[in-house]
Amino acid sequence: xxxxxxxxxxxxxxxxxxxxxxxxxxxxxxxxxxxxxxxxxxxxxxxxxxxxxxxxxxxxxxxxxxxxxxxxxxxxxxxxxxxxxxxxxxxxxxxxxxxxxxxxxxxxxxxxxxxxxxxxxxxxxxxxxxxxxxxxxxxxxxxxxxxxxxxxxxxxxxxxxxxxxxxxxxxxxxxxxxxx
Amino acid sequence: xxxxxxxxxxxxxxxxxxxxxxxxxxxxxxxxxxxxxxxxxxxxxxxxxxxxxxxxxxxxxxxxxxxxxxxxxxxxxxxxxxxxxxxxxxxxxxxxxxxxxxxxxxxxxxxxxxxxxxxxxxxxxxxxxxxxxxxxxxxxxxxxxxxxxxxxxxxxxxxxxxxxxxxxxxxxxxxxxxxx
Numbered sequence: 001x002x003x004x005x006x007x008x009x010x011x012x013x014x015x016x017x018x019x020x021x022x023x024x025x026x027x028x029x030x031x032x033x034x035x036x037x038x039x040x041x042x043x044x045x046x047x048x049x050x051x052x053x054x055x056x057x058x059x060x061x062x063x064x065x066x067x068x069x070x071x072x073x074x075x076x077x078x079x080x081x082x083x084x085x086x087x088x089x090x091x092x093x094x095x096x097x098x099x100x101x102x103x104x105x106x107x108x109x110x111x112x113x114x115x116x117x118x119x120x121x122x123x124x125x126x127x128x129x130x131x132x133x134x135x136x137x138x139x140x141x142x143x144x145x146x147x148x149x150x151x152x153x154x155x156x157x158x159x160x161x162x163x164x165x166x167x168x169x170x171x172x173x174x175x176x177x178x179x180x
Numbered sequence: 181x182x183x184x185x186x187x188x189x190x191x192x193x194x195x196x197x198x199x200x201x202x203x204x205x206x207x208x209x210x211x212x213x214x215x216x217x218x219x220x221x222x223x224x225x226x227x228x229x230x231x232x233x234x235x236x237x238x239x240x241x242x243x244x245x246x247x248x249x250x251x252x253x254x255x256x257x258x259x260x261x262x263x264x265x266x267x268x269x270x271x272x273x274x275x276x277x278x279x280x281x282x283x284x285x286x287x288x289x290x291x292x293x294x295x296x297x298x299x300x301x302x303x304x305x306x307x308x309x310x311x312x313x314x315x316x317x318x319x320x321x322x323x324x325x326x327x328x329x330x331x332x333x334x335x336x337x338x339x340x341x342x343x344x345x346x347x348x349x350x351x352x353x354x355x356x357x358x359x360x
Contacts, residue, residue, distance in 0.1 A: 039254055067230055071230075075254060075258065
């Protein structure tokens with residue numbers, strides 16, 4: 001399968017453990033299989049390479065998100081697909097980034113916090129609820145969900161394949177990808 | 181004129197006022213005229229968008245250069261030409277960046293410090309020599325020139341056109357650009 005595509009930024013926002021990395025990983029596999037030009041900007045990778053030293057207060061989070069936005073713009077305006085997986089909790093900052101990128105697709109990777117706390121894959125919710133981790137999104141820090149995301153995936157209700165297919169369909173509907 | 185090109189990073193290093201921005205501007209014009217996919221990462225733009233808050237001690241300079249390197253790698257491995265104009269005074273840090281980027285072309289924009297201090301376009305050398313500006317490359321901070329740059333331009337001896345042509349020739353000789 002060969003894919004014709006434009007440059008765009010697929011921005012996955014959602015709370016820790018909601019499935020951003022899993023979904024972006026599955027999307028990357030699909031893009032690679034289709035020989036698309038694609039880069040993944042995962043929150044952790046970016047913190048290491050662009051934002052070392054920044055913390056998790058609002059100002060530092062915003063700076064981190066703006067940097068990811070800056071790099072996403074450089075890549076996507078040159079025809080590259082960028083997949084971003086970052087909590088990006090603040091609505092205004094996401095909107096600011098969106099306003100600077102021509103093809104911006106916001107994906108809300110959503111899962112109720114009760115489910116996230118019950119799953120607690122990394123054991124972080126337990127620590128956050130015990131007050132051992134500060135500035136924890138959804139517990140001690142806000143998460144402002146998108147009001148009108150381009151794609152809403154509900155990882156507590158859908159299979160990974162369903163979520164990935166939803167994203168893929170929106171990209172195709174908008175003419176950002178075309179399968180030959 | 182249409183240009184076939186690979187992705188590569190053209191890294192202009194040199195002291196303040198040596199002509200990095202002038203040469204990179206002229207190169208950008210030539211690339212744009214040839215409809216190449218190209219991005220300029222100018223030191224000042226990058227400081228605003230990726231490195232706000234960093235200072236000019238060695239550690240902060242190195243962090244800034246590594247970030248430019250990270251972004252250059254993302255772009256150039258996707259077929260984009262990246263022109264970097266950054267003092268990048270430390271040899272080891274430039275070598276570290278070079279080692280991570282497949283097509284890396286180092287351009288030393290060279291000019292004797294006496295000439296730079298005499299020109300002093302921005303009035304910075306005067307201030308640095310008077311001790312009013314700290315961490316000033318070439319005065320109160322080291323500049324480690326490339327030992328074996330891919331291109332050496334001498335802006336005190338060459339016209340802008342000559343310098344740009346030198347760079348262009350090296351890119352063509354290496355097969356990184358092909359004019360049809």
